Amino acid sequence: MIIKNTNELEVLKKSGAICKKVLEEGINEVKPGVSTYFIDSYLERRIKELGGTPSFLGYDAGGGPYPFSSCISINHQLVHTLPSKNVLVKKGDLVTIDVGVVYKGINTDTAYTVEVNSKKQTFFLNTGKKALKKAVNQAIVGNKIGDISFFMEDTALKAGFNVSYDLVGHGIGYKLHEPPQIPCYGRKHSGERLNENQVLAIEIMYMQGENTLALGKDGFSFDTKDKSLSAQFEHTVVVSKNKPIIIV
Template identity: 40%
Template sequence: MICYKTEEEIELLREGAQVLGKAHGEVSKLIKEGVTTEELDKRAEEFILDNGGKPSFKGYNGFKASLCISVNSVVVHGIPGKYELKSGDIVTIDCGVLFKGYHTDSAYTHMVGEVSKELEKLLTITKESLYLGISKAVAGNRLGDVCFAVQNHVEKNNFSVVRELVGHGIGKSLHEAPEVPNYGKRGSGLKLQEGLVIAIEPMVNLGGKNIVQEDDGWTIRTKDNSPSAHFEHTVVVRKEQAEILTTFKYIDKEEE
């Protein structure tokens, strides 16, 4: 069942999204060579708790951390630990915040030190595909319009879209209906209505689209071990233009 949100609910989501955006900003300050992924996780959890929220991911189906931290060929659900970031790595920080009863969710892939031009392009195209998807999240469009916009941009730039992992509705639960794939056909699927809140999250691989799950039961990586990027925003479907609730402005000065 799809739960459309009232303006009062959207205001609470907006507040939580600011806490989430600032948590991303705090983590981004620490991303450099030699920092462990568990250090990043610790900072996010401290900041979220200090600002009246709770980490959405911690305890979710037994997940033990506040962030999913995915390095290089890890697509999603990487578990923070002792790994030390190296120059040339790409690292995705995926974070959710529960604030006043509502979840928001966003992800951002960072470059560590000097990365290859190929990886720079992967990140650029993935991020662009997110905003192209968001541009279609308008009342009267179909869900397939969002999905197609992401897929089309990714594939015309010779990257591949992960199929098994999708975006989602969000609100009182971290994952709500509908599912939001990163591939699809224009004009197909659910007709979008005002008040639908969804997390749109392209997951894009430098190589093939296939993925595998590691033995820890969480970590998803590319089957061919190629690097993967992931950007995500929580957005509200509106009449003229989608409203982006989450923000990258505390990470990325170009977003201000």
């Protein structure tokens, strides 16, 4: 999506504000003994109460309609894991909430990983946050997709981790997934050139072990094949001339 006017920008910001608030509230619900189904139900209810609609619910990316309002992945589950009444959060888990909101037709998307009542994986999680920040800072007019992608992989590799070569960030707007694709790896000054007011969902998906993935038992999730710990961080941003605008 390329923002064409002030109204579109304001709607995008409102969508992002809802998305940001429900993510923050959802993270507060991540506690030992809580089911991922409960967290998803909470997110869905709050999205609707705040005037939005869950972007993910019923969305079909090719594997059939997604049946929940969020993806809640734990430990070796990298992305797209179905919430379940039978999956309870435990102390020490790495829990990722990935959630999207549509407001007046415009989507926003965000993800964040937390460690439950432990700090053993602080360096691992801080690496992802650092990588995403560096990548987002490249979302300025004149740069290219590869400038964003490079910093995700470079930061992860230097810390001793790997990024996914199979999953990508994406454009976003009136559709949840729009061009261009934004890989977690790339070369500087390569790929499609970024345009002013272009809206992007930039996300790093990374792991402590090998980056080979396996389709999860639920048919939607992608897990690390070697069962190594994984995490995801994501922002929706607007490309600008001097500094990207972080929407959520």
